[in-house]
Amino acid sequence: MHPEKTTSYDRLTRNIVLTVITVSLAPLILVGGVIFDQFRSIYSEKVYSHLSEVVDKHTTHIDAFLGDKLHEIQYLNTAYSYEQLISGDFLTKTLRGMQLQYGRIFVDLGVIDEDGRQVAYAGPYDLLGADYSEADWYRESRGRDASVSDVFEGLRQSPHFIITINNVTGGKPWTLRATVDFLSFSHMVENIRIGETGFAYILNDGGVFQTKPHEDLGSKLVLTPGETILFAEAQKGVTIRHSHGSDNETYVTVSSPLNGGKWKLVYQQNVTDAFSDMARTEYVVLVIFALGGMGIVAMAVFVARKLVSRCRAMDRESEFMNRQMVETGKLAAIGELAAGIAHEINNPVAIMIEEAGWVSDLMKDEAPPMPSRGEVDRALNQVVTQGRRCKDITHKLLSFARQTDPRVTQVSLPELVREVVELSMQRARYGHVDFSLDMDPTLPTVAASMSELQQVFLNLVNNSIQAMEADGGTLTITCGREGNEAVVVVADTGPGIPAANLGRIFDPFFTTKPVGKGSGLGLSICFGIIHQMGGDIEVESTVGEGTRFTVRLPFPPPVDQQARQQEMHHD
Numbered sequence: 001m002h003p004e005k006t007t008s009y010d011r012l013t014r015n016i017v018l019t020v021i022t023v024s025l026a027p028l029i030l031v032g033g034v035i036f037d038q039f040r041s042i043y044s045e046k047v048y049s050h051l052s053e054v055v056d057k058h059t060t061h062i063d064a065f066l067g068d069k070l071h072e073i074q075y076l077n078t079a080y081s082y083e084q085l086i087s088g089d090f091l092t093k094t095l096r097g098m099q100l101q102y103g104r105i106f107v108d109l110g111v112i113d114e115d116g117r118q119v120a121y122a123g124p125y126d127l128l129g130a131d132y133s134e135a136d137w138y139r140e141s142r143g144r145d146a147s148v149s150d151v152f153e154g155l156r157q158s159p160h161f162i163i164t165i166n167n168v169t170g171g172k173p174w175t176l177r178a179t180v181d182f183l184s185f186s187h188m189v190e191n192i193r194i195g196e197t198g199f200a201y202i203l204n205d206g207g208v209f210q211t212k213p214h215e216d217l218g219s220k221l222v223l224t225p226g227e228t229i230l231f232a233e234a235q236k237g238v239t240i241r242h243s244h245g246s247d248n249e250t251y252v253t254v255s256s257p258l259n260g261g262k263w264k265l266v267y268q269q270n271v272t273d274a275f276s277d278m279a280r281t282e283y284v285v286l287v288i289f290a291l292g293g294m295g296i297v298a299m300a301v302f303v304a305r306k307l308v309s310r311c312r313a314m315d316r317e318s319e320f321m322n323r324q325m326v327e328t329g330k331l332a333a334i335g336e337l338a339a340g341i342a343h344e345i346n347n348p349v350a351i352m353i354e355e356a357g358w359v360s361d362l363m364k365d366e367a368p369p370m371p372s373r374g375e376v377d378r379a380l381n382q383v384v385t386q387g388r389r390c391k392d393i394t395h396k397l398l399s400f401a402r403q404t405d406p407r408v409t410q411v412s413l414p415e416l417v418r419e420v421v422e423l424s425m426q427r428a429r430y431g432h433v434d435f436s437l438d439m440d441p442t443l444p445t446v447a448a449s450m451s452e453l454q455q456v457f458l459n460l461v462n463n464s465i466q467a468m469e470a471d472g473g474t475l476t477i478t479c480g481r482e483g484n485e486a487v488v489v490v491a492d493t494g495p496g497i498p499a500a501n502l503g504r505i506f507d508p509f510f511t512t513k514p515v516g517k518g519s520g521l522g523l524s525i526c527f528g529i530i531h532q533m534g535g536d537i538e539v540e541s542t543v544g545e546g547t548r549f550t551v552r553l554p555f556p557p558p559v560d561q562q563a564r565q566q567e568m569h570h571d
Helices: 003-079 088-102 136-141 182-190 276-365 373-401 413-430 450-468 522-532 559-570
Strands: 106-112 118-122 146-148 161-169 172-180 198-204 223-229 239-245 250-258 263-270 409-411 433-439 446-448 473-482 485-491 536-542 546-554
Touching (some): 003 088, 003 146, 003 198, 003 263, 003 276, 088 118, 172 182, 276 373, 413 450, 413 473, 446 546, 450 522, 522 536
Antiparallel strands (some): 106 118, 161 172, 250 263, 485 546
């Protein structure tokens, strides 16, 4: 095929592929992007809402715990007098009763006088007489009715915090203090764990840890506050931020004030961990999207190549039909020329026959006896015989060379084959080719164009004769029936066709004949005519043994079957 056409087909394939991909993927990308953005926004709000609710709920729980402990100490302050509380036995009995009632949340109890000295103590340590006048927690509690201190180690060198209740008896201020078990309090915060990196801790207003930080990150990680996340469903007092850690990771921190604002509960989690489910879902969606995109691309390439291949075949078929029309036109012109010549020859030949008959009659009636009369009669008979032969030939030539009639008629194949054989008889005689005919006289007719079938069989017969012209041979033509088909076999004993050429024997312009002996169109035209009639043509050949062409043509269906088909068509 011409290189420009190849380039044009490649360009068409590329344009179809790009168009299909663009039309298919553009809406998919647009809709997918919108859904992706909405999903991310909704899922993010859901995560923030969940974290906000968790922190708010635990803040409420811790505040309730501290409030309960504070009220329990306040109850002692109001239920018992200073004199009762400074009694060691009474204070010990009271502490034991509280531990039985609430568990070992309260570690010890103590009473401190106005000078900051502990005048009564109940607990596991030897703190009777301890001087707290310079202790921060004691000084901060002065002036308040009740307070909860920060966590510190103090004299016992162990983390704890103290609840203090101040009172006045006889004009002298005194303080009732209770130490709360740090582990019980710390466990309330340490148990807040979400994901692999999420944990919680408590800071005071100075940024000092009030609970045990996470063993891996809590004390080593430095967070730089970043963007504050705002959304409608945030719990009151809860603040959510994205913070940049000293380990180059981004963290989400959720905080809420507690203990009257002195402390704040902080929940911290790696952003990647917090949104791991969303990232996993996005990854699955992207994989599905990528597979779908690859499927669309593959389908676009397949469809484009299929369409272009079909277009190429149609162009090739159109090109072949154009060439066939040109050749058919040439044959028609030659046919018309042959018909004109035959017509012009036919009239003189007819006159010659009439004149020879007239001379023969005159010779019989009026000519005197002459010694060469027998020779003259023989010559006149020969003129009449050969003239009639010429007339018969020109008559057949006129019959064959008339314009191709595409009208479908009922054709008797045996008669048609015999007609073709008679036309080719002279050429076969020169080529020392003998005919062997085996015709089935009962063969039904087929519905076809007579002139086109003449062209097909004349082509096959002439090809066979031409193949055997060098050494002569036998051309066998059989005409019979196989099932619902009429089968005509044209077999010669010529040199045969090599196997490599059999597959191309019906290709247009393919020929094995010498230059000037054939155009390569005859068999391709035969192939097109037979297939247009709904039949088939096959070739078998063996080098050195000959070639066999088999033409199959369908019989028309019975009249009642045709009627039923028409009824079904109308229905």
